[in-house]
Amino acid sequence: MPNISNQTLIHQFLEESARALPGKCAMVHGKERISYEGLNREANLVARWLMDKGVTPGDRVALMMENCREYLAGYYGVLKTGGVAVPLNPDLKPDGLVPLLARITPKCIISSAKCEKALREIDLPVLSIPLLLIARPRLKWNDVPLTACSFGEITGSGDGSDPDLQINETDLASIIFTSGSTGQPKGVMLSHRNIVANTNSIVRYLELTSSDIQMVVLPFFYVMGKSLLNTHVAVGGTVVINNTFAYPASVVQQMIDEQVTGFSGVPSTYAYLLHRSPLRSVRDRLTSLRYCSQAGGHLASHTKVDLIKALPEHTKLYVMYGATEASARLTYVEPHRLHDKIDSIGIPIPDVNMKVVGGDGEELPQGETGELVAQGPNIMQGYWHDPDSTAKALSIHGYHTGDLGYMDRDGYFFVVGRRDNQLKIGGHRVNPQEIEDALIDTDLVMECAVLGIEDTLAGHRLVAAAVPIEVETTERDILQRCSQTLPRHKLPSEIRFFKALPKNSSGKIDRAACKELMKEN
Amino acid sequence: MSETREQVRAYIVDNFLFGDDSGLEDSTSFLESGMIDSTGILEVISFLEEQFSIKVHDEELIPENLDSIGNIVGFLGAKMAVA
Missing domain, CATH: 3.40.50.980 (Rossmann fold)
Structure with a gap:
């Protein structure tokens, strides 16, 4: 090596x-x-x-x-x-x-x-x-x-x-x-230092070696895809490029043929893998698959549990968190803690320090919610030709992620939402992520986006764009199940079905495009 | 089968090429040409299932079945022969 x-x-x-x-x-x-x-x-x-x-x-x-x-x-x-x-x-x-x-x-x-x-x-x-x-x-x-x-x-x-x-x-x-x-x-x-430092940290916590063979379905122009390349070249491993994830069965087959040891995706990658691929029926043939890793946004805990069940028993699931501004990675959940920290984004990766800060920049004690701020050799130099945005994102405390969260007594961090993505519904402040999780928990929805459509009376009206797992599913079926876990003000006033949700170039759900779709008709 | 081919082609041209079919051949790869992305592939599958009353199974989601007009026509032919 x-x-x-x-x-x-x-x-x-x-x-x-x-x-x-x-x-x-x-x-x-x-x-x-x-x-x-x-x-x-x-x-x-x-x-x-x-x-x-x-x-x-x-x-x-x-x-x-x-x-x-x-x-x-x-x-x-x-x-x-x-x-x-x-x-x-x-x-x-x-x-x-x-x-x-x-x-x-x-x-x-x-x-x-x-x-x-x-x-x-x-x-x-x-x-x-x-x-x-x-x-x-x-x-x-x-x-x-x-x-x-x-x-x-x-x-x-x-x-x-x-x-x-x-x-x-x-x-x-x-x-x-x-x-x-x-x-x-x-x-x-x-x-160079930013990327080399992050590469070394990732290699350590994923325990990558020259024996690793990584299936790459994420584009290299996206920071997570690029980190797969950097880390595997660093250890002398192999990257298997497959640009046809739209056809998940062919990717799964190649994972078997090439004896792939690692697979990585964003939430939509795993939604497709679970609901539109033969993963469950061929899992016994994925004998070399050492781990799967997920980053690029929040994955509902229900989906994580389903994924663990669908994957071979020997396959670990790494849930991770990061940002382009951090050269890719900031935190990860140790696979053996995943069950008891199922909603967590994990602990900082080696060489990264993360804290929760309040509105005045002071560090908040454990359990209190504030903005997640990270420091480490992987944090960017700034934004190209954009000093104003740089000044907002970088301070003496480090990189301000824009994510709201808290740390528990074990040092595990939890994200509760985006600083700029809270919706005001009537007199309530609502976090769309919580409602999206409830929709996924119904076992009827493959992926969804909960959005606020401007409303003169309520501030925002809650709506959901969703892809049902089965075509027969109705809006009423979903709302009925959601009403068992969500209070009335958090129930979407409308759930509209789509065959697929628009994605941005890195495979994440494009919320702005979903909103436009919901405004149509 | 030429009627099937025309139906598939018309759907692709109308929905993904905005009526401009220049350069679209039966063998043109949807993904490689950048004409259709992964979201669009799911829309194509829904169209095939509704239009031709078939079910595309998870293990059938491979480029050889779906990544060009020619591949789709061949796939439909095999599916409908079995049905």
Whole structure:
């Protein structure tokens, strides 16, 4: 296993794994496999091409592509130049893409055939973007005044040795845009040190080794997906890329075939896995699955219990909590405590300190609810070109998560809601998460979003967008069961059914889009 | 089967391509092309179940059955032959 504790730069994880385990499989994608030696060589060739074309330390390079081998080579290649990797959602349309490109002014875009259409619709030279590197292009780019090149042209031959530039651990490594529900996305600035520290912490608590084989269905442009890559490359493990989670049966089958040891998802991933996949019927064949991990939002305790029952007995479930601003991870629930801390987000991961603070910034005693604030070497440097937002999020106390919660006497933290997501219904303050949990508890709902629609009389009217497990289920069935646990003022005035709820790019339920749906008709 | 194909194609073009079917071939992968995301795939499944009175089982949720017009037509043919 590579020695991960000595690394101070993200790409050194790859270089060390390539030295320690050159022939080991780093990535599987469909029929494609690449060893650590091969991946490091391709990343070096990308780095040398970028440097040759004028990319220098501090330059931003946008990575706009689906999870694939070239993503890995591009990501590590950019880092090896001292450049700043800026992952972007490959599904962005020109309207969303142009403002982001104008803000980050990248020297190069690394992309794939999937994004060529959107990129052709943009005037890249007007945005002063001189370089384009494309995986498996389908279009011709000779008529566009920039330097365009395919991966095939640069990774075939050349000097594939490590460039070994002088890069400091405090240098900016990545800008990751948050999928914020309101306002424009914020660019979270993470240094090499931020990401290396978080990678090391995650490796420790998940006890990852070079034997680990991770199924990756989350996109690498999302911080949780990226942490799967960083941690497994750090230990010399293997990532299995599968971009077809829309077809869960094929993912489960590949987990069996590749003897996957780890699977990770956001709440909707597990809703699909439980209700739209053959997980239960094939669980005895998931003999290697050591653990599943969940982050990216609140998972109803009922779903956690169902999941534990559906998974093989030897599979641990790690419930975790984090934020892009924390390079990914802040807390986790130790699997052996999951049953008695089923609603908790857990304890801080190694090297992270978390506390609950009140309105005046003072630390609150155990049991009292305030804002969760975290400190550690993984906390971001700030938001790109946004000092106002940075000043709101970072203080002498650390990173203000915007989540309200408390700590129990065992040091376990609990989130009770978002600071900005409390609804006022009549004279009551209502937390949508509590009602969503009650809806899931009915055993009739696969996923849901409880929302407040503005109401002149009550302030907000409670409504729910829901996906029923069975098509025969009625609104009345659900309300009847909810009324056994919820007081009347917390019962939604309307539950509308959908075949699926809109999701944002990282798979989380898009509450703003749900609200628009509920306002229709 | 050509009628089935036309029904599936019309549904995809109307609901996901806003009427613009340029570049849509029978073999075009919904996911790889970015035409339909995972939420949309569930909508396609609901359409197939309602329109063709079939039940798509969990173990049948694989790209080989559902990720292109051609794959769907083949899948429907096999399902309806069994029914």
